Structure formats: structure tokens, C-alpha cells
Amino acid sequence: MAAKHTASCDLMVFGALGNLARRKLFPALFQLDKAGLLAPENRILAIARRDLDTSELRAELVRELRAQHEPETDEVDDAALDAFVRRVDYCRLDFTETESFNRLNDWHNTEHELIVYMATPPSMYGVIARNLRARDCCTERTRVVVEKPIGHDLESSRVINDELAEVYRENQLFRIDHYLGKETVQNLIALRFANNLFASQWDQNHISHVEITVAESVGIEGRWGYFDQAGQLRDMVQSHLLQLLCLIAMDPPSDLSADSIRDEKVKVLKALKRITPDMMEQYVVRGQYTAGTSEGRPVPGYLQEEGADHRSSTETFVALKVEIDNWRWAGVPFYIRTGKRLPEKYSQIVIHFKPAPHYIFDPDQKHLANNKLIIRLQPDEGMSLRILTKDQGLDKGMRLRQGPLELTFSETFETGRIPDAYERLLWEIFRGNQYLFVRRDEVEHAWRWVDQIIRNWRDSGDAPKRYAAGTWGPVASIAMITRDGRSWYEEA
Numbered sequence: 446m447a448a449k450h451t452a453s454c455d456l457m458v459f460g461a462l463g464n465l466a467r468r469k470l471f472p473a474l475f476q477l478d479k480a481g482l483l484a485p486e487n488r489i490l491a492i493a494r495r496d497l498d499t500s501e502l503r504a505e506l507v508r509e510l511r512a513q514h515e516p517e518t519d520e521v522d523d524a525a526l527d528a529f530v531r532r533v534d535y536c537r538l539d540f541t542e543t544e545s546f547n548r549l550n551d552w553h554n555t556e557h558e559l560i561v562y563m564a565t566p567p568s569m570y571g572v573i574a575r576n577l578r579a580r581d582c583c584t585e586r587t588r589v590v591v592e593k594p595i596g597h598d599l600e601s602s603r604v605i606n607d608e609l610a611e612v613y614r615e616n617q618l619f620r621i622d623h624y625l626g627k628e629t630v631q632n633l634i635a636l637r638f639a640n641n642l643f644a645s646q647w648d649q650n651h652i653s654h655v656e657i658t659v660a661e662s663v664g665i666e667g668r669w670g671y672f673d674q675a676g677q678l679r680d681m682v683q684s685h686l687l688q689l690l691c692l693i694a695m696d697p698p699s700d701l702s703a704d705s706i707r708d709e710k711v712k713v714l715k716a717l718k719r720i721t722p723d724m725m726e727q728y729v730v731r732g733q734y735t736a737g738t739s740e741g742r743p744v745p746g747y748l749q750e751e752g753a754d755h756r757s758s759t760e761t762f763v764a765l766k767v768e769i770d771n772w773r774w775a776g777v778p779f780y781i782r783t784g785k786r787l788p789e790k791y792s793q794i795v796i797h798f799k800p801a802p803h804y805i806f807d808p809d810q811k812h813l814a815n816n817k818l819i820i821r822l823q824p825d826e827g828m829s830l831r832i833l834t835k836d837q838g839l840d841k842g843m844r845l846r847q848g849p850l851e852l853t854f855s856e857t858f859e860t861g862r863i864p865d866a867y868e869r870l871l872w873e874i875f876r877g878n879q880y881l882f883v884r885r886d887e888v889e890h891a892w893r894w895v896d897q898i899i900r901n902w903r904d905s906g907d908a909p910k911r912y913a914a915g916t917w918g919p920v921a922s923i924a925m926i927t928r929d930g931r932s933w934y935e936e937a
């Protein structure tokens with residue numbers, strides 16, 4: 446991050462006592478402050494409906510920030526904690542009570558820019574927006590941050606987007622997809638467009654297929670109420686995995702402005718091939734975990750999670766074969782998979798290059814002939830390019846050997862602590878830069894594509910296939926890629 450602090454801003458956090466605010470937003474704001482990136486006059490108003498006063502809230506924040514500090518990379522710094530919580534005030538407010546919004550005007554310094562963060566259920570976005578407008582709490586320069594998921598399908602996302610659009614222009618809206626705040630995800634743009642080596646090879650002439658895996662070892666973490674209504678397709682694919690796919694598949698933007706990048710992503714979303722009912726068996730695998738083990742401990746199945754409805758057919762795993770109907774990607778499938786309670790947490794993209802057009806080496810070694818670029822998004826952030834070399838030694842003749850050109854960010858660049866995605870996103874919000882946020886049309890095109898799969902599931906009465914917690918999902922996801930003569934990449 447450039448060592449320059451933010452402009453003078455007042456930040457209002459609606460839903461400040463909720464899970465997201467406590468686990469992600471306040472820790473990220475604290476890190477920005479500790480790094481000297483918040484302007485001295487920046488203030489934060491925590492807004493929620495519990496009966497608390499500012500000193501009680503500050504004491505709670507101190508306790509939680511202490512409990513959450515990262516012991517390997519971070520020292521507890523009492524002075525920094527104290528300075529941070531002194532920026533924070535508390536306001537008790539029910540978001541539905543228009544009158545009470547007057548209190549916000551008493552707090553806001555109108556010479557400061559205003560950022561409104563809605564860390565609330567999406568059903569509250571329109572309510573808060575209208576109440577802020579009714580009480581003149583915002584201007585045309587106010588920035589408004591909303592969380593994913595925007596809706597449950599195309600129709601409901603339009604309703605939410607329309608409610609926001611009644612009050613704010615698109616250039617005031619910052620729709621979060623926290624994957625875009627990950628350093629390694631932003632690096633996809635640098636990798637592709639700063640290295641002509643790759644830029645010139647990035648199409649169907651040179652790439653045979655692409656894999657995107659976002660594996661989670663956690664289950665649903667007590668979020669049954671939310672997750673069971675969503676499922677892994679809505680929760681992960683509609684947002685994070687389609688964003689990753691767009692960053693890999695998009696054409697070069699003409700510059701790094703928010704709209705140039707978003708325009709290119711939208712073109713990819715529009716070109717996603719529809720998955721029709723007759724394609725479902727070959728292109729989509731849906732799974733749900735049963736009891737098993739996670740990190741050596743026994744864990745319950747999805748239907749035994751706290752609060753579960755034992756008949757639920759919500760998927761906790763999904764694998765898809767995605768095709769993009771355009772010139773660059775004709776005939777290049779993108780195999781994507783994501784699931785909860787998989788053996789480990791990692792996110793990785795593998796680009797499989799085509800073999801050289803004419804093969805002159807030992808026929809027994811032909812299976813080695815494809816270069817691969819492995820992009821490790823998390824953990825162990827870095828990249829590895831698998832190339833072929835001559836095996837060393839007089840007796841080896843022209844035997845080939847595959848080896849890595851390795852770049853592990855923490856070793857090569859001594860990066861130290863990697864900022865959490867929310868730190869980067871909040872920093873960009875303070876700076877008013879929208880390039881890491883999702884535009885309305887991106888959200889809606891992504892829903893349009895996801896909705897047709899959900900419709901197909903519903904119309905066919907499809908039930909998820911079972912997989913034991915701690916395994917790589919239903920075997921059908923292996924069969925899906927094997928049918929094409931390929932396999933999910935595994936580290937040798």
C-alpha cells in the first residue's frame with residue numbers, strides 16, 4: 446500500500462454488532478489505522494440496535510481485537526488499540542425508524558466525506574438508503590458499500606439494485622466481492638497484462654483447459670439460516686468463482702480504470718454458454734457432505750448441523766464445466782469446483798497449455814508434454830510454471846523431466862504480513878476507487894447464468910450427491926473431468 450493516508454472521511458457502519466463487522470470490518474479498520482493509513486480526523490460511527498453506550502462499545506472492541514490479533518505476524522499494541530477505538534462512537538438505532546436518523550446528522554461533520562457501510566441483511570439496504578435520504582444524511586458524493594449476495598436470484602437482485610438506484614448513482618455504489626480484495630486475485634491482472642509472455646499465449650491456440658478450485662475445510666460455521674437458503678452455487682460461484690473466471694478469461698482492458706475492467710468482465714459473463722437441461726449430467730455436479738473428519742476431528746454431516754432441517758437438499762459442493770462462447774476461448778473448458786468440508790482450504794487456478802504441435806521425444810513421455818501454470822491464490826501465495834527440461838546425466842539421452850519455475854511471494858519479495866481482503870477494500874473505498882467493486886450489470890449477468898442451473902435442478906427434482914466430510918466431493922466430479930480425458934490437478 447502506498448504510505449499516504451485517506452481523505453477526511455466519516456464512516457457509518459450499519460450492523461456494527463453483526464458477524465461481518467466484528468470479524469472483518471473492525472479488525473481491517475484497526476490494521477489500516479495501525480499502518481498509519483487513516484487520516485487523523487477519520488471517525489467511525491458504529492450503528493446497531495443493542496442498548497450500549499460508546500464506552501461499552503469501545504471496551505468490547507478492544508477485547509475482540511485483542512482476541513483476534515494474529516500472533517505470528519502481529520503484536521498486540523495497546524497504544525494503537527486505544528487510539529483506534531477513540532475514533533469509534535456508538536449510535537443505537539433501529540434502521541426502520543426514520544425519525545431516529547436525525548441523530549446521524551448530529552454526528553456527521555459535513556465537511557468530511559461520508560461513507561455508509563451496510564453490513565446488514567440485504568433487505569435493509571433500501572430501507573437504510575431511503576431513511577438516509579429522508580433525513581438529508583447523504584449527498585451526491587456519499588459512498589455506499591453493500592455486501593454480497595445482492596439478492597437470491599436475478600429478480601431479487603434487480604429489486605435491491607433498483608432500491609439503491611433510487612437514492613444513489615452507480616458511481617457511488619461499492620458492491621463488495623471480498624475475493625477482489627485478495628492480493629493474489631489482483632495479481633491476476635498484473636500476471637496477464639504486464640507479461641507479454643503470457644498475454645500472447647492466452648487463448649484457445651495455446652491453452653487446452655483451465656481449472657479453478659476454491660476448497661474450504663470449514664462447514665457452514667453456524668450459518669444454517671443463511672446458507673441453507675443459498676447453497677454453494679449462490680454463495681460462492683455466483684460471486685467469487687465467476688469473478689475469478691472473468692479475470693482469467695477477459696480481454697485486456699484499455700486501462701486500469703474501474704469501468705474498463707468491468708466492461709471486459711461483463712463481456713465474459715455475457716458469453717458464458719447456457720447449460721441446458723440435457724447438458725446437466727455432463728456439466729454440473731452437486732454435492733452435500735455427510736459426517737466425516739476435518740483436520741483430524743470427527744464432524745457432523747450437513748443435515749446434522751446446528752439448526753438443520755433434516756430434509757434439506759441444499760448443495761455444499763458444486764463442480765461445473767463452463768464454456769465461453771467467444772473467439773478467444775472456443776473449445777477451452779473451464780472446470781470449476783468449490784465445496785465446504787473438503788480436506789483442506791486452498792484456492793488455486795491451473796492453466797493447462799497445449800503441447801507443442803510436433804512431438805519429437807520419447808513416446809513414453811508424451812503425457813508430460815503440457816506446460817502448466819499453477820496460480821496459488823491462498824494459502825502459500827505464489828505461482829509455479831511447470832516446464833520440461835532435459836534430464837541431467839550422460840546416461841539420460843534426451844529424457845525429459847518436468848520441473849517448476851517457482852515464485853513464492855513471501856520468499857521472493859519478503860512481503861511479510863499479507864493484508865486481509867477487507868483492508869484493501871476499505872482502503873480503496875476511502876480513496877473512492879471502484880475498480881475492485883462489482884458493477885450492477887456484472888451482478889445481474891452472473892445471476893442470469895446461475896439461475897438457469899438452479900431452474901434445471903428444480904425442474905428435474907435433482908438431489909445432491911453425498912460425499913463424506915474430509916473428501917474431495919462426490920466421485921461424479923472426478924468423472925466429469927475424466928470423461929474429457931483429463932483430471933483435477935494434484936501436486937506430485
Ligand SMILES: NC(=O)C1=CN([C@@H]2O[C@H](COP(=O)(O)OP(=O)(O)OC[C@H]3O[C@@H](n4cnc5c(N)ncnc54)[C@H](OP(=O)(O)O)[C@@H]3O)[C@@H](O)[C@H]2O)C=CC1
Nearest residue numbers: 460462463464465494539540541564565566567592593594
Ligand atoms: N458474516 C460474513 O462472514 C459475511 C457476511 N456477508 C454479508 O454481510 C451482511 C451482514 O452479514 P452478517 O454480519 O453475517 O449478519 P448479522 O446478522 O450477523 O449482522 C447484521 C446486523 O444487522 C443488524 N440489524 C438487522 N436489522 C436491523 C434493524 N432493523 N435495526 C438495527 N439493526 C439491525 C442486526 O442486529 P441484531 O443482531 O440486533 O439483529 C445484526 O447485528 C449480509 O448482507 C451478509 O450476507 C458477506 C460475506 C461474508
Ligand SMILES: O=C1O[C@H](COP(=O)(O)O)[C@@H](O)[C@H](O)[C@H]1O
Nearest residue numbers: 593623624661663680681685792
Ligand atoms: O463469501 C464467502 O466466502 C467464504 C470464503 O472466503 P475465504 O476468503 O475464506 O476463502 C465462505 O466460507 C462463505 O460461505 C461465503 O459467504
